[in-house]
Amino acid sequence: MSPEAGFAALAATWPAAATRDLGPVRLRNGASGGARVSAATLEGPFGQGDIAAAEEAMRGEGRAPLFMVRAGEAALDAALDARGYAIKDPTSILAARVDALDTICARANWPPSAAQRALWAEGGIGAARIAVMERAEGPKTVLHHPGGCAFVACHGEIAMLHALEVSPAARRRGAGRAVMAMAAGWAHAQGCAWLALAVTRANAPARALYARLGYEEIGAYHYREAPA
Structure with missing residues (x-):
């Protein structure tokens, strides 16, 4: 099984209440269902402005910005680290x-x-x-x-x-x-x-x-x- 297939199955079988794309960032409304259905994910090339816009959107919903960083997304991981984001719950599929x-x-x-x-x-x-x-x-x-x-x-x-x-x-x-x-x-x-x-x-x-x-x-x- 490919990692992409695993993540697709994870999202389909444990779905967020709603999703929307803001540039290359996919935002999720988890309706208090936990991090997996609330974390934003990267779906394409990004810049610092894309992260800032996603942060503003999540804060506008009354919650702290949260991203899921998948294996292979080193650039996103480094960008969030530079902004002071802490690592939470390393997880294996x-x-x-x-x-x-x-x-x-x-x-x-x-x-x-x-x-x-x-x-x-x-x-x-x-x-x-x-x-x-x-x-x-x-x-x-x-x-x-x-x-x-x-x-x-x-x-x-x-x-x-x-x-x-x-x-x-x-x-x-x-x-x-x-x-x-x-x-x-x-x-x-x-x-x-x-x-x-x-x-x-x-x-x-x-x-x-x-x-x-x-x-x-x-x-x-x-x-x-x-x-x-």
Whole structure:
């Protein structure tokens, strides 16, 4: 899978409430759904004036300027660093071929049940992020295992997993691995060739699990957040 395909699937399966282009910068309204749906991205050649215009637009919406900087965007990264932007949440996009993964045929459901919403809420995934899931078009589902659940949606031949949450009591007991196998089974049933996800590099336990399951990095990004 190419990095471009991974980022396209990420945007399609975890969509912003609205987007608009201001010159080469794509602005996002995340409706309080988190950085991934709120960060601006670069979509073409830029100058310092383009960054300034994007900053003004984001501040005009009552929020601090925030950019997603993808691997290969060194010029943007340097420009934001020079303006005092701090790095936030370095993240990897991981992917594996579905036919190489362990699969479990699981009962899937949409919309999420009250129990699934409660489990997500325990991990800080509230109504605004549920709204992100609701905006995703195409096949999508919630997968549940005792103590764990996740959201999965399709974009072309890629199934993207989001919001994997395992309760503290169920950790190190196979719940995460079981949900991942359910996700692979669901992706296979949808005819997807790939299962992908995004994970922060600071999340060592999750990265270790995904490595054991056979996932490899196909893309990376971090955020740059403007000084107060």
